[in-house]
Amino acid sequence: MPIMSYLVYPVEGGRGELMQSLELIDGCTVHTAKEHDLLVLVTDTEGVREEEDMQRALHEMESVAFLAMVAGYDDPEHQPEVSAR
Amino acid sequence: MKRRAFFKFAAASAAISAAQSFFPSISFNQEGEENSGNTTDTESTANPLVGDGVEWKKTPCRFCGVGCGLLVAVEGGRAVAVQGDPASPVNKGLCCVKGYHSILALYGADRLRQAYVRKEGTLVPVPIAEALDIVAQKMKETIAEHGKDSVAIYGSGQWTIPDGYVASKLMKGAIGTNNLEANARLCMASAVTGFMTSFGLDEPMGCYEDIEHADVFVLWGNNMAEMHPVLFSRLLDQKMKRGARIIDLATRTTRTSMAADKSILFAPQTDLAIANAICYEITRNGWVNQEFVANHVSFKRGKTNIGYGLEDKFKFEDAATESDFEDLKDFLEDYKPEKVEKLSGVTAADIRYMAALYGDPGKKVMSLWCMGMNQHTRGTWINNLVYNIHLLVGKIASPGNSPFSLTGQPSACGTVREVGTLTHKLPHGVVTNEEDRKMAAEIWGVPVENIPSKPSLHTVEMFRALDRGDLRFTWIQVTNPMVTMPKLNRYREGILKEDRFIVVSDVYPTPTTDIADVILPSAMWIEREGMFGNSERRTQHFEQMLTPPGEAMSDTWQLIEVARRLGYKKLFPWSYETHIEEIWKEYGRFHAGAKHGMAPYEVLKERPGVMWPFVEGKETKWRYNADYDPAAKPEVDGSPFDFYGKPDHRAWFWLRPYEPAPEIPDEEYPFWLNTGRVIEHWHTGSMTRRVPILHQGMPHAYVEIHPEDAASLGINNGERVKLSSPRGEIVIPASINERGIPAKGQVFVPFFDEAYLVNKLTLDAFCPISKQPDYKKCAVRVERIVA
Numbered sequence: 001m002p003i004m005s006y007l008v009y010p011v012e013g014g015r016g017e018l019m020q021s022l023e024l025i026d027g028c029t030v031h032t033a034k035e036h037d038l039l040v041l042v043t044d045t046e047g048v049r050e051e052e053d054m055q056r057a058l059h060e061m062e063s064v065a066f067l068a069m070v071a072g073y074d075d076p077e078h079q080p081e082v083s084a085r
Numbered sequence: 086m087k088r089r090a091f092f093k094f095a096a097a098s099a100a101i102s103a104a105q106s107f108f109p110s111i112s113f114n115q116e117g118e119e120n121s122g123n124t125t126d127t128e129s130t131a132n133p134l135v136g137d138g139v140e141w142k143k144t145p146c147r148f149c150g151v152g153c154g155l156l157v158a159v160e161g162g163r164a165v166a167v168q169g170d171p172a173s174p175v176n177k178g179l180c181c182v183k184g185y186h187s188i189l190a191l192y193g194a195d196r197l198r199q200a201y202v203r204k205e206g207t208l209v210p211v212p213i214a215e216a217l218d219i220v221a222q223k224m225k226e227t228i229a230e231h232g233k234d235s236v237a238i239y240g241s242g243q244w245t246i247p248d249g250y251v252a253s254k255l256m257k258g259a260i261g262t263n264n265l266e267a268n269a270r271l272c273m274a275s276a277v278t279g280f281m282t283s284f285g286l287d288e289p290m291g292c293y294e295d296i297e298h299a300d301v302f303v304l305w306g307n308n309m310a311e312m313h314p315v316l317f318s319r320l321l322d323q324k325m326k327r328g329a330r331i332i333d334l335a336t337r338t339t340r341t342s343m344a345a346d347k348s349i350l351f352a353p354q355t356d357l358a359i360a361n362a363i364c365y366e367i368t369r370n371g372w373v374n375q376e377f378v379a380n381h382v383s384f385k386r387g388k389t390n391i392g393y394g395l396e397d398k399f400k401f402e403d404a405a406t407e408s409d410f411e412d413l414k415d416f417l418e419d420y421k422p423e424k425v426e427k428l429s430g431v432t433a434a435d436i437r438y439m440a441a442l443y444g445d446p447g448k449k450v451m452s453l454w455c456m457g458m459n460q461h462t463r464g465t466w467i468n469n470l471v472y473n474i475h476l477l478v479g480k481i482a483s484p485g486n487s488p489f490s491l492t493g494q495p496s497a498c499g500t501v502r503e504v505g506t507l508t509h510k511l512p513h514g515v516v517t518n519e520e521d522r523k524m525a526a527e528i529w530g531v532p533v534e535n536i537p538s539k540p541s542l543h544t545v546e547m548f549r550a551l552d553r554g555d556l557r558f559t560w561i562q563v564t565n566p567m568v569t570m571p572k573l574n575r576y577r578e579g580i581l582k583e584d585r586f587i588v589v590s591d592v593y594p595t596p597t598t599d600i601a602d603v604i605l606p607s608a609m610w611i612e613r614e615g616m617f618g619n620s621e622r623r624t625q626h627f628e629q630m631l632t633p634p635g636e637a638m639s640d641t642w643q644l645i646e647v648a649r650r651l652g653y654k655k656l657f658p659w660s661y662e663t664h665i666e667e668i669w670k671e672y673g674r675f676h677a678g679a680k681h682g683m684a685p686y687e688v689l690k691e692r693p694g695v696m697w698p699f700v701e702g703k704e705t706k707w708r709y710n711a712d713y714d715p716a717a718k719p720e721v722d723g724s725p726f727d728f729y730g731k732p733d734h735r736a737w738f739w740l741r742p743y744e745p746a747p748e749i750p751d752e753e754y755p756f757w758l759n760t761g762r763v764i765e766h767w768h769t770g771s772m773t774r775r776v777p778i779l780h781q782g783m784p785h786a787y788v789e790i791h792p793e794d795a796a797s798l799g800i801n802n803g804e805r806v807k808l809s810s811p812r813g814e815i816v817i818p819a820s821i822n823e824r825g826i827p828a829k830g831q832v833f834v835p836f837f838d839e840a841y842l843v844n845k846l847t848l849d850a851f852c853p854i855s856k857q858p859d860y861k862k863c864a865v866r867v868e869r870i871v872a
């Protein structure tokens with residue numbers, strides 16, 4: 001259950017498009033700033049695979065000028081094992 | 086409050102706090118708009134540090150040299166969440182993908198929990214006390230049989246400050262050998278010699294706050310978007326808020342290039358010529374700050390044709406001769422933009438553009454660099470040359486005017502540079518200086534004769550000595566040289582020879598633990614107390630938050646245990662409960678005074694990092710400038726500057742020429758090879774490849790090839806290709822038009838993946854002054870593999 005938060009800046013004039021794009025993605029909560037383009041985005045996904053999809057979707061959005069991660073929670077006990085060797 | 090809801094509140098609140106640190110007057114709508122229909126009341130998250138059974142504690146991030154402040158949530162003895170610390174002036178609440186996932190690196194399934202000793206060729210588990218006995222016994226036997234210079238410790242810029250301090254005291258003070266090095270030799274030694282030769286003192290004169298003042302950022306071979314992402318986000322913030330310009334001067338197109346205002350590609354090694362061409366233009370156009378230069382700059386020439394360190398036991402010592410501004414003008418005649426264009430591939434117009442930015446008296450300029458300039462056979466020179474540009478226009482040591490050398494590791498500065506865990510260094514000064522040796526002997530309580538006055542083996546020479554047999558015992562902590570050494574095949578074969586005894590302290594199995602005779606399991610990061618020192622002279626303390634797994638033990642305490650077994654208990658008398666505090670207090674004596682005073686332990690515990698010099702309760706943000714630095718005592722009326730690191734109280738402007746790289750592509754090996762990192766993985770990936778989302782996000786290494794080169798070789802994206810150099814070969818998947826795009830005739834391979842050991846190909850040539858190898862340039866062949 002990864003939960004993460006970001007600061008998100010739209011490209012110039014792209015705030016509306018960015019809001020629309022985020023609305024199409026399950027698990028996104030958006031906090032809009034008063035008189036400012038900056039958004040706070042909180043994402044909540046079910047697992048690693050869904051989180052990967054979420055991050056890919058966010059990074060591919062053309063209306064995003066700047067995406068900075070701030071915080072997150074991910075239960076270490078529920079991580080799939082990976083073989084690094 | 087339910088746990089999931091709590092962490093969502095905390096995450097939202099952390100982001101809002103971070104936003105408010107960038108935009109103090111910003112306010113957010115109270116309710117989040119969630120497409121699942123729920124709403125979030127952010128007002129109720131005013132204090133995210135309060136939750137059921139969850140305790141948040143501060144720490145610097147485990148990974149890069151930016152030194153972001155984190156808050157880690159601990160619940161039931163486990164770390165469960167991370168947020169950027171909004172109180173940290175470094176990251177102002179932000180966090181990158183590695184930082185956020187850092188706690189997951191503590192919990193990989195194959196974490197080393199017990200010690201191993203090789204018996205009849207096989208590593209078998211033993212109690213850690215038995216392993217420490219064997220380490221001490223083997224050290225004693227080796228010293229008795231082969232002398233004290235037959236043993237060595239090789240550490241890291243990921244060592245905490247106490248780790249490095251104890252290692253230095255043990256090797257230099259107690260045993261009496263200068264065989265102490267750290268992997269930071271491979272990443273920032275040229276930055277140190279750059280600082281020392283230009284200013285006489287190490288580490289930047291400015292700080293990250295320069296970012297908020299600068300109008301222009303020139304990135305010299307520095308892919309900040311991936312390597313220092315949080316700091317880069319501060320640059321982007323200034324670009325968006327104030328229209329600051331970012332110039333990416335690099336050999337490869339990267340995410341940084343995409344975000345920059347201008348991307349300028351240059352041919353490898355020609356940064357030397359470009360820097361001189363910028364100075365030529367500044368001089369020709371009358372943009373020199375004559376008053377600053379006359380009052381604060383000395384001109385010097387050094388030796389030329391200085392070699393590349395390719396031979397064993399290579400020796401070089403530079404010597405300064407006097408020069409002057411007229412000599413500089415003659416010297417720069419060789420660097421007219423049109424001439425440098427032919428060499429570098431950078432157009433004369435772009436050279437003039439950069440010179441105009443530096444030369445404009447109305448613009449504040451920051452230059453930023455990291456491995457591109459430091460991993461360079463003329464690394465010291467290119468550091469000098471970028472300082473030269475700033476000195477020529479007087480844009481230095483004041484807010485926003487800042488040549489800034491970034492580091493790659495969390496405590497390359499704090500531990501390796503400040504504690505001095507390099508063969509020639511002491512915690513204060515160098516082994517060749519009698520006064521510095523006397524100071525160390527007095528603080529350590531050892532006879533001054535114990536500390537040898539000559540440096541011994543720098544890192545490359547240390548591994549050559551292992552191969553030759555001059556070195557018989559090496560203890561490696563917190564680093565993975567069987568992945569990171571250049572010309573790896575030689576050093577891997579050398580270390581495996583008979584009668585070499587290798588101890589490795591680490592948190593996970595690696596190619597280096599694979600060749601060990603003894604493996605010691607280490608406590609990682611917040612499983613012990615410690616301090617890191619970041620790129621902006623900021624020391625950051627972290628407490629022990631978690632119990633290490635199994636018998637894992639901090640590197641500091643492992644060293645103390647072995648020191649005591651060697652008979653040095655009097656030198657290492659501290660109790661386990663208070664040893665970090667006592668070490669800090671002892672170490673602090675080396676730096677007392679206005680030029681390098683360190684914050685007291687109690688202050689470090691309270692604050693999210695403190696910059697040194699810490700004088701009378703205040704941090705020094707800009708050194709050499711009396712408006713900010715109590716140590717500066719300017720002698721020129723009306724000028725605040727005093728470059729007190731040099732005996733003449735001036736910064737030294739070095740006339741350094743362009744010289745070619747030692748190995749240049751030819752018919753047989755027609756491509757330049759460049760190596761580096763990716764955002765997902767820290768160094769050799771031994772920790773980040775255990776984090777599922779990072780591993781899956783970037784599961785293996787690759788070779789980036791320019792699309793036209795790939796087409797001419799018949800290579801498609803993802804196909805396996807053979808890369809070979811005179812030193813080795815690897816087979817690796819091709820990456821075309823993906824993460825980064827090298828220039829034509831160049832390829833790039835990240836080094837995080839132990840399955841594709843790119844350092845089998847690299848050359849062990851180094852800067853003769855800094856002894857730092859060049860991982861950015863050697864010649865390779867690229868071949869399509871026919872199925």
